[in-house]
Amino acid sequence: MSKALVAYFSASGVTAKLAENLADAIDSDLHEIKPAQPYTAADLDWTDKKSRSSVEMGDKSFRPEIANRVEQIERYDTIFVGFPIWWYVAPTIINTFLEQHDLSGKTIIPFATSGSSGMGNTNAELRPSCPGAVLEEGKRFNANTGKAELKQWADRFRP
Numbered sequence: 053m054s055k056a057l058v059a060y061f062s063a064s065g066v067t068a069k070l071a072e073n074l075a076d077a078i079d080s081d082l083h084e085i086k087p088a089q090p091y092t093a094a095d096l097d098w099t100d101k102k103s104r105s106s107v108e109m110g111d112k113s114f115r116p117e118i119a120n121r122v123e124q125i126e127r128y129d130t131i132f133v134g135f136p137i138w139w140y141v142a143p144t145i146i147n148t149f150l151e152q153h154d155l156s157g158k159t160i161i162p163f164a165t166s167g168s169s170g171m172g173n174t175n176a177e178l179r180p181s182c183p184g185a186v187l188e189e190g191k192r193f194n195a196n197t198g199k200a201e202l203k204q205w206a207d208r209f210r211p
């Protein structure tokens with residue numbers, strides 16, 4: 053039987069809540085992508101060009117380290133990957149996550165929260181990190197999107 057996983061990174065809890073609702077709505081497993089070094093409020097200050105997030109996002113080849121990984125990724129064939137939009141795209145820790153696992157043959161569906169930006173160039177940045185996978189066009193959601201709407205969206209990608 054095919055199984056779905058919801059994996060997410062959330063620096064301040066907004067995407068975490070959405071990911072929990074999505075996993076609950078589709079009855080899937082949930083996995084938090086945990087940075088080896090958690091992001092502090094100062095790290096997330098996008099008005100500071102020298103803050104950690106500004107420096108990291110200024111170099112798209114940078115790969116923030118992750119503390120954990122998905123056990124038995126082979127159990128899943130559909131993986132929803134959630135994150136906050138940073139500077140109009142996915143944070144590069146999502147590249148780290150994709151590159152950590154063998155995702156060939158799997159379907160990857162990005163989803164995000166943001167202040168207001170859409171998915172932008174997210175998939176162009178993520179595609180090289182998941183060779184052999186089908187990378188679907190993802191979606192940016194309002195933080196308070198309900199479970200019924202999340203399920204309706206997610207069911208489109210599930211066999």
Ligand SMILES: Cc1cc2nc3c(=O)[nH]c(=O)nc-3n(C[C@H](O)[C@H](O)[C@H](O)COP(=O)(O)O)c2cc1C
Binds near residue numbers: 105137138165
């Ligand atoms: C470093 C950084 C960059 C961001 N860049 C954008 C952006 O380009 N567009 C936008 O609408 N929101 C942007 N935001 C806002 C976040 O996407 C938004 O607050 C998100 O819901 C946070 O999710 P989280 O609590 O799961 O980390 C940015 C936030 C941070 C910390």
